[in-house]
Amino acid sequence: MNILKFWAITLGLTLGVAQNIAAAPKVLSDIAPTHSLVSLVMGELGSPSLLINSSTSPHDFSLRPSDAAKLNDADIIFYTSGALTPWLEDALASLAQATPAIELIDSEGTTLLEPRESNLFSHDHDHSHDEHKNDSDHEANAIDPHAWLDPSNAVIWLGSIAQNLSAIDPVNASIYQSNAMQAAKTLQIMSAEVAQSLSGISDKSYVVFHDSYHYFESRFDVHAMAAINLNDGSQPSISQISGLQHLLFETKTQCVFSEPQYSQRLIDTVVGGTTVKRAVLDPLGVQLKPGPDLYAALIRALASNLLQCLTTGN
Numbered sequence: 001m002n003i004l005k006f007w008a009i010t011l012g013l014t015l016g017v018a019q020n021i022a023a024a025p026k027v028l029s030d031i032a033p034t035h036s037l038v039s040l041v042m043g044e045l046g047s048p049s050l051l052i053n054s055s056t057s058p059h060d061f062s063l064r065p066s067d068a069a070k071l072n073d074a075d076i077i078f079y080t081s082g083a084l085t086p087w088l089e090d091a092l093a094s095l096a097q098a099t100p101a102i103e104l105i106d107s108e109g110t111t112l113l114e115p116r117e118s119n120l121f122s123h124d125h126d127h128s129h130d131e132h133k134n135d136s137d138h139e140a141n142a143i144d145p146h147a148w149l150d151p152s153n154a155v156i157w158l159g160s161i162a163q164n165l166s167a168i169d170p171v172n173a174s175i176y177q178s179n180a181m182q183a184a185k186t187l188q189i190m191s192a193e194v195a196q197s198l199s200g201i202s203d204k205s206y207v208v209f210h211d212s213y214h215y216f217e218s219r220f221d222v223h224a225m226a227a228i229n230l231n232d233g234s235q236p237s238i239s240q241i242s243g244l245q246h247l248l249f250e251t252k253t254q255c256v257f258s259e260p261q262y263s264q265r266l267i268d269t270v271v272g273g274t275t276v277k278r279a280v281l282d283p284l285g286v287q288l289k290p291g292p293d294l295y296a297a298l299i300r301a302l303a304s305n306l307l308q309c310l311t312t313g314n
Helices: 003-023 032-045 064-075 087-094 151-169 171-201 215-220 236-249 265-271 296-312
Strands: 026-029 077-081 099-104 204-211 225-227 253-257 275-279
Touching: 026 032, 026 099, 032 077, 032 151, 032 171, 032 296, 077 087, 077 151, 087 151, 099 151, 099 236, 151 215, 171 215, 171 296, 204 236, 204 296, 215 296, 225 236, 225 265, 236 265, 253 296, 275 296
Parallel strands: 026 077, 077 099, 204 225, 204 253, 253 275
Antiparallel strands: none
């Protein structure tokens, strides 16, 4: 083969790869755990953009011009739940009207749990899972939006992500499907390992900063007794704080968990004067690098932090 023909073939192959990369859809996801699942499905085809940094609460996030540009430029958008990001619906209507926007919590087969009504939880009521898509007569605010913290939901969402990416990029459909299947197997193995590691603390009691972990608790049979904040952004009343302090004094609550996205002052108020231990739970992964490995690392970190606080020194 002469050198001119060699370079012609090489250039053709290079251009073909470049065209394939250029043709890949521009994908946007809302929070880091969802971004991680989308990254797993996209694999070698590219990386999605992340809208909300994990150091910021998604509930009251404010769009910057650069964020608006991401919404406007995306070919497809994956977001967790309208209840998690109540501001996003208006942003999508004004900036991405023609863009497919997939609300993952609506994926068929997703386990859905209703929000708890009190910040002092009772374990006498039914914690059973609703294994099906929510009926149309349920309002969005009747569903706890933190559904990504059940790995079984993450597995369902991988399939939904692959299906929707395949619809707008059929050329790469087989890659999306293969990546989703492999990721699902990996997450199922991870979930089984986490369940085994937590099996010895089902009788341990603790308090969380806000009621983010209902799905995690239900999946892995661990039991928070209360949340300082029932809903994100809300402030507990004086009577609620008094009830929490009474709970800490009168029960065998072993740990109170804060979150890195929120101020520690409420924790200081509730825990002050007690000997209860303090630790951190992070439902978003502030300290983790965004990307395909974040989701499994997030679930493992939650389990590890629970174990360390609830078993050390007891």
